[in-house]
Amino acid sequence: MDRPVGSKYLLQETLGRGASGTVWRASVRDTGEVVAVKVLREELGTDPDVVTRFLRERSLLLNLRHPNLVHVRDLVVEGETLALVMDLIDGPDLRTYLRDNGPLPPAAAALTMAQICDALSVTHADGVIHRDLKPANIMLARNGDSLYPMLTDFGIARLADSPALTRTHELVGTPSYVAPETAEGRPLTPAVDVYAAGVVLYELVAGHPPFRDTNPIALLHHHLTEMPTRPAGMPDAYWLVTERCLAKQPEVRPDAHGLGRALRLAADIVAGVRPDDGSLGRILAESSFGANPGADEPTRVVTQHPSGYATPPMPPERPNTPDPTRVMTQPPGYPQPQPHYPPPPAYAQPPQHSAPQHNAPPHNAPQYNAPAPEPGPPPPPPRYRRDEAAEREPRRRERPVREPREPRESREPRERREREPREPEPRRRRGFRLTSIPGVGCTVGCLLRLVIMAAILFAIYWFSPLHDWVDTAFGWFDTVQDWYHQIKDFVSGSDSGGDGGQN
Template identity: 35%
Template sequence: MEGQILGNRYLLLEKIGGGGMAVVYKSKDTLLNRFVAIKVLRSEFSTDEEFVKRFNVEAQSVASLSHPNVVSIYDVGFQGDVHYIVMEYVDGLTLKEYINKSGALDWQEAIKISIQICSAIEHAHKNNIVHRDIKPHNILMTKEGIAKVTDFGIARAVTSSTITMVGSTIGSVHYFSPEQARGGFIDDKSDLYSLGIVMYEMVTGRVPFDGDSPVAVALKHIQETPAEPRKFLPSLPYGVNEIIIKAIQKEQGLRYQSATAMIVDLNKVLVRPQGGFVGQETASNQSTIRMPTLNNSNISNQARNSSSAGKHSEAQKIKKKNTTAYWLAGITSVLVIAIALFFTISLLMKGNTETYQIGNYKGQEYSAVKAELESKGLKVIEIWQDNEDYDKGIILEQSLPEGTTYRDGKYTNLELTISKGPQMSKVPDVVGKEKREAQNDIKTANLTSSIAEEYNEDVSADYVIRTEPATGNEVKVGSEVVIYVSKGAQLKTVKVPNLVGKTEAEAEKLLSDSKLVIGKILPAGVTKGIVNKQLPAAFEDLTEGDSVTIFLTPQEEGPSTSTAPSTDTANNPQETGQKPTGDSASDTKSSPGKEEEVIP
């Protein structure tokens, strides 16, 4: 199907995966100009109503979830007989590929990955969705090390009858729970069992059960007890070993009862790898007690002995009374000695060791409290938890109540539950992206967005200039990110210069200096002349780059080559600095001196 376009929008580029129900393609969203993953239902199932229904269940299940460790769903559709789901494209490896590439993981890395997976499972369970197919193949690892749970293809809303039908058990045989193998009741604890198997594989590099056939593996899940992970990895901390063993108990009632409870222990083991805090669930059914059987011989013996019992009853009463007195005297002596020893030891301890009292540390800054307690010889155990209401480092709970008296060394530790602050999310890099794509990326990061527009000469209109907070900053989930979007280059307003009386060249120069251009030159055909009119008129406002129409008056031809003075000069000889020449007869006649002249 590579090269095909679905929904007039999604271009299928290459096949990147597939399962029993569907094939996954890396695709390009041509509208938002981004990569997406599209899951296409296999053609052989497109006419099967049951498979189409299950395929749609996946879309509905994931669409109701919004969590950083769950792959986001963007769109659902069908084209002809092709049914598809558009999802977030994760550029990375599956956890299975990561394990195969790296081998057994460091236990701390495995715990951190498990916390992320368990957090996604917890979110799904709170939305009444059981995944039912938790396995490394369905965990995607981003290049930043973030785990994302995908493939809710067999997920189902939890009801009172969430039972897998015998003969159609769903899930991957190496990871599914005993109740899935039996076709029994499936609940949220089934997902936690599968997560326990995934943890087992992460720390040991192998699954606990394997066999020649799926049936053989399924039977082992039901019947056999797996070897503890420490058998294959002796250096594995006891705490990690205990968590895995509890998660993969055969009986649902003996496992973790919720993802939340499992997350608490996963966080604890990072600071207390030695363990000792993993509690064992107790089964609700009490064992049957076998009572001794009464037969005829018992009854006969009791009858024969009853007659002699009366004879000795008085003697036995006296003996019992004496024995009781001895016992009471002995017990009293022991108690007196114990009390004396207790007070003696207490006095000695008071003389050598200072006594302290536990205060109320809730709401205080952890760093200050830790320094104070450790200076008094009390070891502090840190348990960090996400908390929306308190800043990072604020103490939420303490294991010993206020007022508890202790002496240096009496208590080995004090557990303090400390806020990690609200759940945080990194602001994604959307600089240079189109506005709608940027908004979607912000939403995918579990943040909200608002748009602010501004002029920018370097960034095209409708594309992102920057964000506030900036890319990479960690902010509280749900926080608002302001996306600054370019409106393009800002066009400035200029005044039209006065061009009247200027030549065409002069007018062009004035307009250029004002960042304007000459438009039409009228009348047509005039190439040289003087501007006698302009549109728009002088001093009106225009935008840089606009044009101005000019009207020219043709210039007259230049002066002839005759040396005769101009009319103005002839009429005003004084302007030339010369005297009249007398070349004209009229000039001679008008001279009064000529009439008096006598010619000899």
């Protein structure tokens, strides 16, 4: 029975399982078109960080299009289920092909990875890194009698790169294809995909990755410290490209676009179409991540301003060179511009004192009268000041502040009152009380209670039917007592009569 996923798709059968999830053959409900749906593992759906990233990068993954890239059609979020809907590729993956047919010829391997590098160059330009490039993620689509590679699982490792998952489970990516900077925990760049492409290049011709170990930690140590050995029979041009991709320093590796060009050139050199004239090395050097196009320009030291800002270098001064700056004057006959200054504010002048001022000039110093300034433009209107606004607003009637009332008795400092000794108050003389004797008060109380209870019982006895009931009881008792005596006398008399007859 088909299993629904979302509102559009029905899962039909399982195509494969991997570390990131399960691939299903599915169909679209409305059209019946066959697609591939990859359902991610459950722990990814329970991580809020992964779900948020899954929704945020929806448009980015849907817009990735290239002939050598498996197109992502849709992203499904249903409860704790995350799924990617992709085109269904009719063909095996590259790992299955290598297991069934063995290694590829160097020229065919170079052309195959050149197409994968073309897809990587497009995705790297959009800021997307695959992070898990390996033969199992390269599908071989059928085109008649030929096969052409298509890169899949784009974005799976990016979505699975959650801090919670990488801390508790495993490193993102497959250890056999992990770059050294990834093993060290450094920020990931497109160079990690180029390193994985170099591992795939090595495996396509040699039949196995450059480093093999059953322990993942030891395998990562090999990527960090050891250099791969050249397999027997690998051509020089092919090994040059592979070795450059497997460099430990990311800046030495070529970018995806340059790697694609180098692989096509290496395929021609291996096939004997073109000679090896050194152009392969130049392409790898020019396209490396650490290449600096402006390396021929001289390096200049940029000085720093004391305030902390960098200042551009100033050109050297030329000796005996007149200053080119000149003041432009008006031609004769034109009025010269006069500076206009706003009138000074009217401040209150301090009162004049008759005392001599020390800074005043001597009386015989020449006096200069400043020429009166020409009338300029009208001064700007006075600004609206807060003090004037306060004067214009009606003043509110201030309420008188009530002072705290003084207490009637004179207040003295608390410390003084506490320090003054207090006179002992005279004891009051009390009269003699019977209850002051120990035990008398309790005895009197108990006797009073007994008297009250006796009065209550007496009233109940005489003013209730209890009195008649008691008299009746006594009458019955007297009757029973009489019967007892009669029986006793009867018995004693019969005994005495019997004795007399015998005598």
